[in-house]
Amino acid sequence: MRNTWKNLALGTLLLGGIATQTACSNSDSDGSPEKTRLQIALTDDPGDFAEVWIDVKEIRINSSDADDQNWVPLAGVKAGAYNLLELVNDRDTILADAEIPTGKISQIRLVLGDNNYLVTNEGERIDLTTPSAQQSGLKLNIHQAVVGGIINKLTLDFDVAKSIVKAGNSGKYILKPVIRTILEAVGGNIRGGVLPDSVQTAVLAIQGQDTIASTYSLGGGYLIRGIPAGAYDLHFLPTDTNFLPAVKPGVPVVLGQVTTVDTVRLPLK
Structure with missing residues (x-):
């Protein structure tokens, strides 16, 4: 998908995965399949609610290309209720930590229970x-x-604003999760700050005309996770119209590292 930053300023956030990594050898010296460590973490971007709780029951994993078979429950899943709005701005929680065969992850299934709810402001x-x-x-x-040989951390990044849909005028809300998946072994992170910290600001990582990832600041801080190595222009779009947008060009991203960006001060109109 190709979007200009002006389109995204209106709330269109790009979701998607990151490029594929090369696998290591597929067996140990004793001939058994080589194991790798997989962590699955849950995080979220800020949303306009006081609390949003999801009821995690199970995670299933599929290493094949057949989506109707070969699903295996992932061991060590920490089932329970999670408040997504506690998991913002560089905070996450580990849902599972397990050993799996080295190779490819094709798909996962996040199985939720019935105890999902929100608390309004x-x-x-x-x-x-x-x-x-x-x-x-x-x-x-x-x-x-x-x-193999490293921790592969797969982060499930909920987009609360898009995941909760109001059902007409009935007062009911539907949970239709919109989740960006990030395998941190194949990406780098960008961290920084925006002033004034009282102004919520959209932060977009852009290459050319492509917006690769985006988030919102919270308390002046932001973190963009798991994007490919390269140079990015960061666009800062304040929600308060008393302030003007800002741009920080040429921010480098290195695989497996966190790039810390100098704090940006938004100019007044």
Whole structure:
């Protein structure tokens, strides 16, 4: 998808995976399949609610290209209720930490229970219903290699604003998760700050006309996770119209590293 930063300023955020990594050898010296360590983490971007709780029951993994078979429950999943809005701006929680065969992850399924709900800024609790098509688990396409000898951390980055849909004027809300998957072994991170810290600001990492990833600042800080190595122009788009956008060009990203960017001060109109 190709979007200009002006389009994204209106709320269109690009979701997607990162480029595929080369796998290591596929067996140990004793002839058994080589194992690699996979962590699955959950994080979120800020949303306009006080709390958003999801009920995680199970994670299933598929290493084949057949999406109707070969699904295997992932060991060590920490089932339970998670408040997504506690997991923002460089905070996450590990949902699973397990050994799997080295090779490729084609897909995973995030299986949720029935105890999903939100709390409005006014303190009202509202249950979130889940479409019947997702009751067998939300399928996420990965299609990336996992490498032996390192921790491969797969982060599930919820977009709360897009994941919660109001059902007309009924007062009901539907949970239709929109999740960006990030395998940190194949990407780098960008961290920085925006002033004034009271102004929520969209931060976009752009190459040419392509927006590769985006997030919002929280308390003046931001973190863009898991993007390919290269140079990016960072665009800062404040939600407060008393301030002008800002750009920081040529920010380098290195695989497996965090690039810390000098704090940007938004200019007043």
